[in-house]
Amino acid sequence: MRLDKYLADLQMGTRSQVKDFIKKGMITVNGETITKADFKINENSDCVTCKGKTLAYQKYRYFLLHKPEGVITATKDNHDKTVMDLLPKELSSDFFPVGRLDKDTEGFLLITNDGELSHRLLSPKKHVAKTYYVECNGIMTPEKRQALEQGVDIGDEKKTLPAKVEIIKTEENTYVIELTITEGRFHQVKRMIQAISGEVTYLKRLSMGGLSLGKSLTKGDYRELTSEEVDILKRN
Numbered sequence: 001m002r003l004d005k006y007l008a009d010l011q012m013g014t015r016s017q018v019k020d021f022i023k024k025g026m027i028t029v030n031g032e033t034i035t036k037a038d039f040k041i042n043e044n045s046d047c048v049t050c051k052g053k054t055l056a057y058q059k060y061r062y063f064l065l066h067k068p069e070g071v072i073t074a075t076k077d078n079h080d081k082t083v084m085d086l087l088p089k090e091l092s093s094d095f096f097p098v099g100r101l102d103k104d105t106e107g108f109l110l111i112t113n114d115g116e117l118s119h120r121l122l123s124p125k126k127h128v129a130k131t132y133y134v135e136c137n138g139i140m141t142p143e144k145r146q147a148l149e150q151g152v153d154i155g156d157e158k159k160t161l162p163a164k165v166e167i168i169k170t171e172e173n174t175y176v177i178e179l180t181i182t183e184g185r186f187h188q189v190k191r192m193i194q195a196i197s198g199e200v201t202y203l204k205r206l207s208m209g210g211l212s213l214g215k216s217l218t219k220g221d222y223r224e225l226t227s228e229e230v231d232i233l234k235r236n
């Protein structure tokens with residue numbers, strides 16, 4: 001990571017303020033004064049000081065992974081590759097995925113060591129919105145759409161909460177929708193589609209809690225969230 005970005009991420013000042021600190025020789029990396037803003041540091045292992053004070057490592061970090069199909073959402077598994085195998089090894093064992101995507105589901109998956117935020121995003125009381133792109137076998141009708149929007153019986157004690165449905169495409173015996181739900185029940189999307197006599201053939205999570213997967217990450221890739229993006233998640 002660039003030294004100026006590291007300092008700005010640690011809230012040491014704006015990007016131009018921290019560049020000024022660097023130019024003025026106020027920053028050392030592993031004991032050496034660094035005067036180049038684009039100097040690359042390893043934020044996990046390098047010792048950075050500002051005006052003689054050692055900077056704390058970021059306590060919490062947040063990664064967005066584009067989960068591919070075929071890997072399981074767990075921290076460890078004896079048989080299958082897990083989502084944690086796709087992140088750098090140096091991330092200590094206290095990182096974990098926020099919520100769960102099925103082995104055959106792709107898309108937006110947050111990985112963090114911030115238990116409190118994770119708890120908040122998954123709390124049934126918070127109704128955090130999650131949008132899925134869903135390809136299905138079956139026939140979509142106005143009645144079925146309305147059923148999904150109002151809540152369907154998926155065999156649990158209570159019907160699902162109202163959902164948003166955007167129809168992307170309908171063909172003879174297949175359809176594609178974007179479905180936004182505010183709960184996280186086990187296999188919820190697949191069971192909702194089953195409840196209207198359909199079958200999910202492809203499932204991808206597009207967004208969660210106001211953040212979208214976007215187009216920049218290919219399957220299996222990850223990136224660290226910006227502090228602005230973390231703030232968006234924390235507003236949930």
Ligand code: URA
Pocket residue numbers: 100101102103105186187188189190191203
């Ligand atoms: N709903 C499902 O059925 N599967 C997922 O992976 C996520 C939501």
